[in-house]
Structures are given as structure tokens and as C-alpha cells.
Amino acid sequence: MEPVSSQPQKIAPRTNLWLESRYRKLKRGLPQTIFYCPKCKGDRRRRKQCKHCEGFGKLTKESVQELIGRRILPRMQAKTGKFHGAGREDIDVLMLGRGRPFVYEVVGARNPDVDLEELRREIEERAEGAIELDPFVRVRRERVVYWKNTHFDKIYRVGVEMTGEPDAAAIAAASTFAGVVVQRTPQRVAHRRADLDRERALEVLEVVTKGSAELEMRVKCQHGTYVKEWISGDDGRTVPSLSSLLGVPCRCAQLDVAEILTDDPATTA
Numbered sequence: 001m002e003p004v005s006s007q008p009q010k011i012a013p014r015t016n017l018w019l020e021s022r023y024r025k026l027k028r029g030l031p032q033t034i035f036y037c038p039k040c041k042g043d044r045r046r047r048k049q050c051k052h053c054e055g056f057g058k059l060t061k062e063s064v065q066e067l068i069g070r071r072i073l074p075r076m077q078a079k080t081g082k083f084h085g086a087g088r089e090d091i092d093v094l095m096l097g098r099g100r101p102f103v104y105e106v107v108g109a110r111n112p113d114v115d116l117e118e119l120r121r122e123i124e125e126r127a128e129g130a131i132e133l134d135p136f137v138r139v140r141r142e143r144v145v146y147w148k149n150t151h152f153d154k155i156y157r158v159g160v161e162m163t164g165e166p167d168a169a170a171i172a173a174a175s176t177f178a179g180v181v182v183q184r185t186p187q188r189v190a191h192r193r194a195d196l197d198r199e200r201a202l203e204v205l206e207v208v209t210k211g212s213a214e215l216e217m218r219v220k221c222q223h224g225t226y227v228k229e230w231i232s233g234d235d236g237r238t239v240p241s242l243s244s245l246l247g248v249p250c251r252c253a254q255l256d257v258a259e260i261l262t263d264d265p266a267t268t269a
């Protein structure tokens with residue numbers, strides 16, 4: 001009988017790696033990162049008694065981060081993953097066009113040499129149309145800082161609901177608006193942001209009327225523009241606003257990011 005070898009199996013060392021890509025989010029209600037319950041913060045012990053999330057610890061089943069990590073982490077035998085997006089959109093906002101750049105940080109991978117293209121296809125397949133990804137590129141950790149500190153203009157696709165019917169001249173004027181908008185800190189974020197005036201460049205690219213009470217627009221905005229407030233006027237805190245240009249109260253019914261106007265493609269490590 002052969003003696004059983006007492007030699008322990010060699011365990012691969014753990015390494016960290018950074019994968020850059022862009023995501024397109026094609027389903028509403030999907031947050032970018034894990035949406036922890038605000039009451040218990042997802043804490044393992046506290047969430048058991050939490051009525052707000054009924055012990056789930058999160059407010060949505062999935063996020064872009066989880067759809068990606070769920071496939072990457074087991075394949076790379078990694079401990080955990082961190083999601084670094086180049087900004088973020090609200091949970092109900094679609095991310096279209098070329099998508100939003102991000103770096104997925106894989107922490108403690110024992111098996112980092114997997115086929116990234118196969119992995120990407122697997123993520124998309126399991127996401128069932130909720131997200132699409134550009135091919136992953138292995139990058140240096142510095143890319144996380146680059147995307148965090150660099151801001152880009154964006155093109156939004158906006159669905160507008162109007163109360164009342166603006167005249168044709170007003171619609172024509174709004175359709176060609178390009179200029180500076182002064183925005184005082186919106187009421188909805190005033191509790192957590194300093195109350196001050198910001199100047200932002202804004203350009204209307206396209207307006208399509210949909211019946212008498214609806215518009216669909218494409219608007220190019222400098223980074224940091226509060227688009228919803230530009231539409232409503234936020235009780236006179238944003239000047240000029242679409243409401244003031246059209247002479248009727250307007251409301252943002254739907255908002256999507258059509259494009260983030262980034263300047264450079266990913267570079268490999």
C-alpha cells in the first residue's frame with residue numbers, strides 16, 4: 001500500500017487586480033453598487049431585527065456591482081471586490097451610449113488568470129439584459145483615482161411633462177437654448193450640501209413634442225448640473241429653467257444618461 005503523502009498541496013498566493021470596462025445599464029431600479037439598508041447598514045447582526053429591510057440587509061436584490069462580482073469572484077477565487085465607478089446615476093436612470101467607465105477591483109485573487117472575454121460574456125448572459133459591458137482591460141490601480149477625479153460633460157435624454165401648452169415660439173426658443181444656467185443648491189439636497197449658486201453650461205440638442213403635454217429632449221450638460229431642477233426651475237432657484245423658457249410648469253418624468261463625454265480609451269497596465 002502506498003503511504004499517503006503528507007506533503008501539503010501548494011496554495012496559490014493571493015493577488016489584487018484592477019479591471020476596467022464600461023457598463024450600460026438597460027434596466028431601471030438597478031443601483032450601481034450594493035444598496036445597503038439605511039437603517040441597519042446591512043450589518044449581519046443588526047439586520048436580523050430590522051423591520052425596514054425585513055432582515056435582508058439590502059433594499060434591492062441586485063446591483064451592477066453584484067452582477068459583476070457574482071461571476072468574477074468565484075472564478076478568480078477572490079475574497080471580495082470593490083466597484084469604482086466614474087460617478088454614478090440614480091437607481092431609476094438608464095446608462096446608455098458607450099456606457100459609464102468603471103474599475104472593478106478584485107481583492108485577494110488566487111486564480112487571476114482567467115479568460116476575461118469569456119467572463120464578460122458569462123456576466124452579460126446571467127444579467128439577462130440588465131447590463132452590457134465593454135471588454136475588460138487589466139489596468140493599474142491609478143485608474144481608480146483618474147476616474148474618481150476627472151469629470152465629464154454628459155448628454156441626457158429627458159422626458160418632460162408640462163402643465164399647460166406652451167406656444168410655438170417658446171418651444172422654438174427652448175429648442176435652441178445654449179448658455180449658462182445659475183443653480184442654487186436644490187431643495188432636495190440642501191440638507192447635505194452647502195447652499196450656494198453654481199454656474200453650469202447647458203445646451204439643448206433636440207426637442208421632440210409628444211402630444212400637447214409632453215416633450216422628449218436631448219440636453220448636453222456640464223458636469224454637476226442638476227438636470228431635474230433645470231427642467232422644473234426648483235421654485236426659482238435655477239435660472240433660466242425650461243419652465244421659464246416655455247412659460248409653463250415642467251417636470252422631469254424620465255431621465256437617462258445618453259452619453260458620458262469621456263476623452264480617452266482605456267490603457268493597459
Ligand SMILES: [Zn+2]
Nearest residue numbers: 037040050053
Ligand atoms: Zn435593515
